[in-house]
Amino acid sequence: xxxxxxxxxxxxxxxxxxxxxxxxxxxxxxxxxxxxxxxxxxxxxxxxxxxxxxxxxxxxxxxxxxxxxxxxxxxxxxxxxxxxxxxxxxxxxxxxxxxxxxxxxxxxxxxxxxxxxxxxxxxxxxxxxxxxxxxxxxxxxxxxxxxxxxxxxxxxxxxxxxxxxxxxxxxxxxxxxxxxxxxxxxxxxxxxxxxxxxxxxxxxxxxxxxxxxxxxxxxxxxxxxxxxxxxxxxx
Amino acid sequence: xxxxxxxxxxxxxxxxxxxxxxxxxxxxxxxxxxxxxxxxxxxxxxxxxxxxxxxxxxxxxxxxxxxxxxxxxxxxxxxxxxxxxxxxxxxxxxxxxxxxxxxxxxxxxxxxxxxxxxxxxxxxxxxxxxxxxxxxxxxxxxxxxxxxxxxxxxxxxxxxxxxxxxxxxxxxxxxxxxxxxxxxxxxxxxxxxxxxxxxxxxxxxxxxxxxxxxxxxxxxxxxxxxxxxxxxxxxxxxxxxxxxxxxxxxxxxxxxxxxxxxxxxxxxxxxxxxxxxxxxxxxxxxx
Numbered sequence: 144x145x146x147x148x149x150x151x152x153x154x155x156x157x158x159x160x161x162x163x164x165x166x167x168x169x170x171x172x173x174x175x176x177x178x179x180x181x182x183x184x185x186x187x188x189x190x191x192x193x194x195x196x197x198x199x200x201x202x203x204x205x206x207x208x209x210x211x212x213x214x215x216x217x218x219x220x221x222x223x224x225x226x227x228x229x230x231x232x233x234x235x236x237x238x239x240x241x242x243x244x245x246x247x248x249x250x251x252x253x254x255x256x257x258x259x260x261x262x263x264x265x266x267x268x269x270x271x272x273x274x275x276x277x278x279x280x281x282x283x284x285x286x287x288x289x290x291x292x293x294x295x296x297x298x299x300x301x302x303x304x305x306x307x308x309x310x311x312x313x314x315x316x317x318x319x320x321x322x323x324x325x326x327x328x329x330x331x332x333x334x335x336x337x338x339x340x341x342x343x344x345x346x347x348x349x350x351x352x353x354x355x356x357x358x359x360x361x362x363x364x365x366x367x368x369x370x371x372x373x374x375x376x377x378x
Numbered sequence: 379x380x381x382x383x384x385x386x387x388x389x390x391x392x393x394x395x396x397x398x399x400x401x402x403x404x405x406x407x408x409x410x411x412x413x414x415x416x417x418x419x420x421x422x423x424x425x426x427x428x429x430x431x432x433x434x435x436x437x438x439x440x441x442x443x444x445x446x447x448x449x450x451x452x453x454x455x456x457x458x459x460x461x462x463x464x465x466x467x468x469x470x471x472x473x474x475x476x477x478x479x480x481x482x483x484x485x486x487x488x489x490x491x492x493x494x495x496x497x498x499x500x501x502x503x504x505x506x507x508x509x510x511x512x513x514x515x516x517x518x519x520x521x522x523x524x525x526x527x528x529x530x531x532x533x534x535x536x537x538x539x540x541x542x543x544x545x546x547x548x549x550x551x552x553x554x555x556x557x558x559x560x561x562x563x564x565x566x567x568x569x570x571x572x573x574x575x576x577x578x579x580x581x582x583x584x585x586x587x588x589x590x591x592x593x594x595x596x597x598x599x600x601x602x603x604x605x606x607x608x609x610x611x612x613x614x615x616x617x618x619x620x621x622x623x624x625x626x627x628x629x630x631x632x633x634x635x636x637x638x639x640x641x642x643x644x645x646x647x648x649x650x651x652x653x654x655x656x657x658x659x660x661x662x663x664x665x
Contacts, residue, residue: 218555219558239545
């Protein structure tokens with residue numbers, strides 16, 4: 144494994160009970176890179192993120208995080224290698240206040256942002272810090288879900304559909320946040336339906352179909368491969 | 379009037395035990411998702427540990443108040459690690475069956491060793507006697523039981539609702555898999571939570587020893603009512619367990635004064651009504 148690789152997924156198969164969801168995923172993400180997993184609904188992108196964290200029934204193959212093999216590790220041990228996860232359903236705990244949600248996660252690495260810095264990045268959260276998680280708007284929940292993994296010092300961020308169902312102004316704010324994270328050297332795997340959002344940020348796009356990677360596009364090739372990509376995504 | 383207050387005091391004491399036991403059941407059900415049928419047997423075990431400690435080792439009430447729940451808690455940790463843990467992927471009916479089996483085994487063991495007759499446990503010297511309040515006679519030990527139970531319940535509620543440790547518990551109760559995906563050692567939390575919940579039962583057992591006879595069946599007669607309390611309060615609601623526990627104890631006491639024959643069934647009648655009107659319980663949220 145080269146020194147620049149932070150995540151290497153090799154021949155990853157994942158199962159929920161009897162159903163076989165991933166059929167040999169192969170991809171790598173280098174330190175400081177932002178890659179997207181593109182594909183139609185049900186192609187296995189969310190399952191890929193969950194498999195990296197060990198949140199599926201069973202997985203085989205290899206997932207190297209920061210040089211460590213994680214297949215066979217318990218989810219909390221994998222995360223402690225420096226992984227931050229922003230789930231599709233956002234995963235804000237309804238019975239905790241916004242601030243409790245923000246400070247709940249144990250540190251998984253050094254150099255996390257302070258609560259104060261996070262409130263500066265997402266000012267709405269400061270006003271809403273006493274509100275129960277269940278009372279936050281979709282946009283506030285999404286910002287909170289992002290903010291809490293930035294506090295713990297995670298270096299590899301797995302972001303699942305962070306713009307889904309949000310107003311354009313919030314999508315723009317999230318775009319700025321993700322861009323600034325990339326500039327700060329974070330490594331990001333982005334599962335995204337909103338291709339316009341993803342295309343402006345990513346170094347590389349992996350296309351997922353039926354639980355495996357079927358194609359890869361570098362950012363510089365995107366312009367000339369647009370037709371091909373659109374046929375994959377069916378847009 | 380004396381009789382009314384006397385019955386209300388008995389109700390308040392029973393209610394204190396209901397609250398302690400249903401609190402433990404609720405915490406366990408919330409995070410571990412197991413209906414711990416062995417709760418009554420472990421309450422009995424707590425009382426027996428205290429009695430054995432006193433009669434064979436000369437360990438008094440005060441050390442027993444700490445040591446006995448600790449021992450029951452350790453027993454719970456062992457049970458969780460070696461048996462319960464294997465059932466989490468299955469329907470929670472299996473957890474109920476396992477703990478029901480454990481109840482039979484634990485009760486059988488004590489029954490075999492110590493027979494079925496009750497053993498009395500003396501009230502500790504410092505809490506003997508009582509005072510006449512004018513409208514009723516209040517034995518010191520009973521006042522102590524009510525006070526300490528409520529204190530322990532309140533402290534548990536405070537820790538769960540107001541501290542970081544409690545935030546973990548609340549988050550884990552909502553979504554344990556997600557909490558683990560944020561780097562929290564949820565399996566360890568479940569072990570410790572189960573241990574703490576049954577330690578509360580052991581604690582209630584020691585508290586009960588000087589009031590009720592220490593016998594192998596003392597848990598099974600109580601636990602049926604406690605399950606009714608948990609259902610009325612709402613499965614998994616901490617606050618609901620405490621309030622419902624104390625409240626139903628008082629209702630029982632009041633019924634004993636107003637219409638004694640109904641005292642044993644009033645809790646179940648209330649349970650039936652609550653299930654009809656609010657299936658999730660008075661303080662429960664629909665899942």
